[in-house]
Amino acid sequence: MKWNSEQLAWLIRRHAVEMTHLSGGSHIGAILSVADIVAVLYADVMHYRPEEPDWQERDRFILSKGHAGASIYAALAEVGFFPTEELKTHYQDGSRLSGHVSHYLPGVDLSTGSLGHGLSVACGMAYAAKKDGDTSHRVFVVLGDGECDEGAVWEAALFANHFRLNNLVAVVDHNHMQSLDFNENTLELEDLGAKWRAFGWNVLEINGNDHEALHAAFARVEAERDDTRKPTVIIAHTVKGYGVSFMQNDILWHYRFPHDGWEYDGAVAELHRQKPSGVTDPYTPHGVPAPVRPEVGDDPNDDHTFSRTWHPRYPEPMRRVEAAVGSCEAVHPAAEEKA
Numbered sequence: 574m575k576w577n578s579e580q581l582a583w584l585i586r587r588h589a590v591e592m593t594h595l596s597g598g599s600h601i602g603a604i605l606s607v608a609d610i611v612a613v614l615y616a617d618v619m620h621y622r623p624e625e626p627d628w629q630e631r632d633r634f635i636l637s638k639g640h641a642g643a644s645i646y647a648a649l650a651e652v653g654f655f656p657t658e659e660l661k662t663h664y665q666d667g668s669r670l671s672g673h674v675s676h677y678l679p680g681v682d683l684s685t686g687s688l689g690h691g692l693s694v695a696c697g698m699a700y701a702a703k704k705d706g707d708t709s710h711r712v713f714v715v716l717g718d719g720e721c722d723e724g725a726v727w728e729a730a731l732f733a734n735h736f737r738l739n740n741l742v743a744v745v746d747h748n749h750m751q752s753l754d755f756n757e758n759t760l761e762l763e764d765l766g767a768k769w770r771a772f773g774w775n776v777l778e779i780n781g782n783d784h785e786a787l788h789a790a791f792a793r794v795e796a797e798r799d800d801t802r803k804p805t806v807i808i809a810h811t812v813k814g815y816g817v818s819f820m821q822n823d824i825l826w827h828y829r830f831p832h833d834g835w836e837y838d839g840a841v842a843e844l845h846r847q848k849p850s851g852v853t854d855p856y857t858p859h860g861v862p863a864p865v866r867p868e869v870g871d872d873p874n875d876d877h878t879f880s881r882t883w884h885p886r887y888p889e890p891m892r893r894v895e896a897a898v899g900s901c902e903a904v905h906p907a908a909e910e911k912a
């Protein structure tokens with residue numbers, strides 16, 4: 574593997590800004606939110622062979638929040654499944670890289686985009702492996718938190734526990750937003766971890782933009798899966814738009830793409846300030862030499878998310894993230910029982 578997880582996450586973000594910019598494609602906020610989860614999985618956790626995409630022992634991966642397809646396309650290209658040059662065709666007519674995830678690409682097991690189905694298919698994969706006595710691989714699925722509004726998610730959650738699918742790991746990208754507003758202003762999730770626990774799952778709660786916390790959580794799932802005999806969900810508290818300040822926690826960037834001018838220049842310039850060593854930007858190797866600045870009326874700090882409507886009784890995202898930063902101790906029924 575060529576990249577460590579920090580490098581891969583940066584490359585995913587940089588590709589995604591370029592891909593959405595070139596195509597006028599949407600969901601950049603959702604892509605930036607999940608980039609660290611995808612990067613840690615592909616850099617350090619999952620077993621796969623780019624030269625043999627259908628290798629029977631590969632870990633299965635489903636990006637159930639398929640609108641963040643650019644994240645997985647960028648990761649697959651960077652780890653060698655297809656040339657990075659093809660990323661530029663994203664969202665274009667005739668491209669294999671459709672806006673939502675397509676299984677026409679090597680390395681993709683399931684097309685997604687219609688929310689709510691990924692966990693059910695992941696359950697089927699994990700159940701089939703169990704029935705076959707095949708312990709060679711695990712099944713990973715990443716869901717959005719708004720996606721958890723879908724009833725099918727909870728039917729699958731019951732199934733996974735009933736059949737003790739401890740070869741299944743779900744990650745919920747808990748950025749506290751969906752397409753038009755905060756989750757809590759759309760359909761209340763309240764304490765999401767408690768809900769999964771009530772459905773019988775092991776629950777780890779972490780900061781999902783923190784690579785150390787992600788590594789620790791995946792290592793812990795692996796170390797304990799024979800003891801717990803349960804499926805595990807990692808509730809990964811993230812920030813929608815993470816990595817580009819004016820996109821963070823601003824719902825505008827669910828559908829808006831970085832336009833020519835200060836939006837594109839500002840995003841690239843900011844990413845360049847965070848670039849890990851050992852990585853070259855494939856599009857603007859020296860950053861943007863003279864970035865266009867926002868003009869009056871182009872306020873990048875506009876509050877498009879109506880945070881005035883945030884109610885104090887909703888779970889407060891940042892406080893919960895800080896409480897869990899760097900650890901995955903928050904909630905783990907099996908561990909509590911053992912103690």
Ligand SMILES: Cc1ncc(C[n+]2csc(CCOP(=O)(O)OP(=O)(O)O)c2C)c(N)n1
Pocket residue numbers: 602603606638640686687688689716717718719720721746748750751752813827
């Ligand atoms: C079944 C279905 N209904 C509606 C949509 C439209 N849609 C696309 S993204 C999105 C919001 C998803 O929110 P969340 O799961 O929290 O993902 P995030 O973008 O926050 O990561 C919606 C409603 C869809 N893709 N599928």
Ligand SMILES: [Mg+2]
Pocket residue numbers: 717718719720746747748749750751
């Ligand atoms: Mg969300």
